[in-house]
Amino acid sequence: MTDAIVLDGVHKRYGEKRALDGLDLTVGAGTVHAVLGPNGAGKTTAVRIMSTLLRPDAGRVTVAGLDVRERASDVRRRIGLLGQHAAVDEQLGGRQNLEMFGRLYHLGARRAGSRADELLERFGLADTGRKAVKQYSGGMRRRLDLAASLITEPAVLLLDEPTTGLDPRGRAEVWGAVRSLVGGGTTVLLTTQYLEEADQLADRISLIDDGRVAAEGTSDQLKALVGGDRIDVVLRDASRLAEAAALLGSLDPLLDPDRRLISAPALDRMAALTGTVRALQEAGIEAEDIAVRRPTLDEVFLSLTGRPGTGRPGTGRPTGEQAVRGTEAAA
CATH class of the missing domain: 3.40.50.300 (P-loop containing nucleotide triphosphate hydrolases)
Structure with missing residues (x-):
C-alpha cells in the first residue's frame, strides 16, 4: 500500500x-x-x-x-x-x-x-x-x-x-x-x-x-494500552462498596462512594459480567446497574500523559513504556 x-x-x-x-x-x-x-x-x-x-x-x-x-x-x-x-x-x-x-x-x-x-x-x-x-x-x-x-x-x-x-x-x-x-x-x-x-x-x-x-x-x-475493558458496578448501598469490590477479584478497583460506584479491569467481558452478577447475588448485595465498557478518550489520555485529554495540554509527555507506537507494541 x-x-x-x-x-x-x-x-x-x-x-x-x-x-x-x-x-x-x-x-x-x-x-x-x-x-x-x-x-x-x-x-x-x-x-x-x-x-x-x-x-x-x-x-x-x-x-x-x-x-x-x-x-x-x-x-x-x-x-x-x-x-x-x-x-x-x-x-x-x-x-x-x-x-x-x-x-x-x-x-x-x-x-x-x-x-x-x-x-x-x-x-x-x-x-x-x-x-x-x-x-x-x-x-x-x-x-x-x-x-x-x-x-x-x-x-x-x-x-x-x-x-x-x-x-x-x-x-x-x-x-x-x-x-x-x-x-x-x-x-x-x-x-x-x-x-x-x-x-x-x-x-x-x-x-x-x-x-x-x-x-x-x-x-x-x-x-489495550490502558488495560482494555472495565466493569462498572453501581450499588444501592454505598456502605458495602469495599465488600463488593473484594468479590470482583480485581487487584486495582476504583471506588467512588459519592456515586456508589466500583470500576475494575475486565479481562473477559462476558465472564466478568456473569461472574460479578453471580457473586453479588450470593453475597446479598444489591446493584442498581452493572455494565462492561471500553476506556474513554480521557482514560486513554490520562494513562499516556498523566492528565485528562479534554483540557488544555501542558508540557508533560509520556515516557518509557507509556510512549508506545506501532502495532507490535500496541497488540
Whole structure:
C-alpha cells in the first residue's frame, strides 16, 4: 500500500508557543486515519500544513506524493479540505453553493452543474438542493460542506473536527457521508477530540500530545494500552462498596462512594459480567446497574500523559513504556 500522506519530523512554532514538536505521521492510501488529541495538541496546525496553508519550520511533508513546499499548487489540486466551520453561503441554495465552488475551480458551467447534482444525490441532499442553506439543519450543512470539498474529486480529503458542535443525529449524518467516501478509494485524514468518532470511522488512529505522537494503532490497540475493558458496578448501598469490590477479584478497583460506584479491569467481558452478577447475588448485595465498557478518550489520555485529554495540554509527555507506537507494541 502506498502512502498518501507523510509527515517526517515536522516542527512549527508560533512565537514562543511550540505547536508541533517533531511530528511523524504516515497515512496509507485509501484509508481513514484519525488524529486524536485535546484542544491545542497541534491537530489543526498539522492539517493547515498538509493543506499548504502554513509552512512548517522544519521537517518534510508530502501529500498525494507531492512535497507541500515545493509543489504547493499541485497539492491543492489533489486535496479537499473541510475546516471546523462551514464555508458555505447561507443565503444561496445547496445546489447554487456547489455550482459556485465548481466555477471557482474552473470546472465550467456545465460540468459544475452536473457535479453539483452528483454530490447532492450522493449526500442525500437532492430534495433540498434548491432550499437556502440557512434553512438546513447542522448535519445537512456539514454534509453540504463535505460535498463542496469533493467538487474536484480529490484523492485526499482533510477533515478538521468535522462534527464539533453537532447533535448526535447530525454527527451520525456526517459519519455516514464519510463512510461513503472510503469505498471510492478516497484517503481521509480526520482530526477529532472524540474517541467514539475514531471508533466509528478510522482504520488507524494517532493520538498526539504537545505536538508529537504519543501512541498509534487501531482503536482496540490503543484501548489495550490502558488495560482494555472495565466493569462498572453501581450499588444501592454505598456502605458495602469495599465488600463488593473484594468479590470482583480485581487487584486495582476504583471506588467512588459519592456515586456508589466500583470500576475494575475486565479481562473477559462476558465472564466478568456473569461472574460479578453471580457473586453479588450470593453475597446479598444489591446493584442498581452493572455494565462492561471500553476506556474513554480521557482514560486513554490520562494513562499516556498523566492528565485528562479534554483540557488544555501542558508540557508533560509520556515516557518509557507509556510512549508506545506501532502495532507490535500496541497488540
